[in-house]
Amino acid sequence: MARASQIEPAAAPGAEDALDTLVALVADDLQACNRLIVERMQSPVALIPQLAAHIVAAGGKRLRPLLTLAAAKLCGHRGKRHVALAACVEFIHTATLLHDDVVDESALRRGQASANALFGNKPSVLVGDFLFARAFQLMVEDGSLPVLAILSQAAATIAEGEVLQLATQNDTATTEEQYLQVVEGKTAALFAAAARVGAVVADRPDAEERALDAYGRNLGIAFQLVDDALDYSAEQERLGKTVGDDFREGKITLPVLLALSRGTEIEQGFWRRTLEERDQGPGDLRRAQDLMRVHGALRDTVERARSYGDAALSALAVFPPGPERSALAGIVEFCIARAR
């Protein structure tokens, strides 16, 4: 990506296809995983599958379970254990989405009405709890204590990241270090665990487990940095996507921290008024976007994402070349190429 571009189309050719390539590579397993997800979100309490279907079946990218499926394949796993564990990963992810939307008071999720907007906050909290418990039941059925250790640790780290995000919200004194801690918790921990589990089911040496963990962690950070840049992107706005959610909530993300640290005193006053005091008027989001352009905040956030992406790619070097390694490498480009 050319440094001068403000998150303009500059992705490597074919980055959009990388997800399709990965999906094609594990197509049967992904189908089996989706079937299992639908099967195991059932309950005699009808509201549970109703609400779960809304979010589970509403078609996310299944990025995290795809990591588990592809990593297991990369590591030569020949059984079917990775299918159920990929479903666990998606259940944990879905549970955190449900709770996130309650916490963020979001009205939309993936362009549709969010579960909390449609069903209310209360069932969203409780169905999140159910899916979380169901994830652990699936892991217990798989029977691997190392897998249980990895995913229970990830679940605790996610919650820590979410609480830290809440604690730093509306606080312009937040440091980059704290921001990264939030990102590592709320996003990267599950990416890392999802990939790592692939090596564990294949019974591969510790070095490969660590490599997949590093791949997932760096990919997850890159993914979140790009997400945080997209929330201020004029190009996204032009495409009809929602921008400005983080701004309205006063979330302190890297684009904000960069614009803030590079801004004049008057500009710093603007950020404090809008994010800390949450005193926002018409034109403020536009001004925030302008300040980010002036200070190259989005460009440099994506630049930073790219360096985490590079670290993710390096981590894959311990594995022999092949379609799985290429597909996982392609996902790095896919995540970063969204920033256009």
Next chain:
Amino acid sequence: MARASQIEPAAAPGAEDALDTLVALVADDLQACNRLIVERMQSPVALIPQLAAHIVAAGGKRLRPLLTLAAAKLCGHRGKRHVALAACVEFIHTATLLHDDVVDESALRRGQASANALFGNKPSVLVGDFLFARAFQLMVEDGSLPVLAILSQAAATIAEGEVLQLATQNDTATTEEQYLQVVEGKTAALFAAAARVGAVVADRPDAEERALDAYGRNLGIAFQLVDDALDYSAEQERLGKTVGDDFREGKITLPVLLALSRGTEIEQGFWRRTLEERDQGPGDLRRAQDLMRVHGALRDTVERARSYGDAALSALAVFPPGPERSALAGIVEFCIARAR
């Protein structure tokens, strides 16, 4: 308890001391469990131990972990595994309390400001998630897949019970069967699991596991039935305790179902207006209490609790007499004797 009394003091002598007797019997283990709880609710994210301390340390009765400790002792367990598993049980319980209070919009918990009232709904949801994940980490450290199966199943069942409660709230067409399903989920499942885990750590035969499960399940139902009666108790009101929470929220509990099914058409209209339409005015709680007295609804709820209590006692019969069995039997009386 005399049938004519309307939840009047009529408990077996010494029922109040039964909890003290149980606590004394496992005093060292309970102290170790409390230390572990405080130790393992720590996190670099300061808000987590702050909020957790508010609810964990705010002095519940620790009834559920006590069941695990006493059951393990009853089964002759000589190690220390039951201490960590008792802490898991309390973490799961605490996580559900945090989420319950968000769902019920409760301002009070154990007579103090609830965590959601003090810290807000958002951190309550997320710290609940953290404690739930931490419970699973502790179980993984213990390393028993059967224990993990029991407690992850209990966690899923609790969530199902809570969702069903939400679905039946404000619905006077709720059946007694549905009500019991709610109670078995939201309360009895964790009582059953807590007691059962005691037999599992002691590596006892399946019959003893099942006996402790039945003890815990029936005790839990009795406990909840008494709780539901207390929420309408004039005597509780006289003692300065809060009553009427269930009424205000329109929860359909056994006292309501009994008064409803025994009531005139005019009375049924009263219940529909107050609970279904949630149209409540001054004097309505008083009228609800009067109708329950007229129809013996609280008396018969406690009577029903007593029969579940008897089933809990019968379940203990497979164990030899001794101080542990007596203490667990005493807890049945303790739970029912609260109804005065």
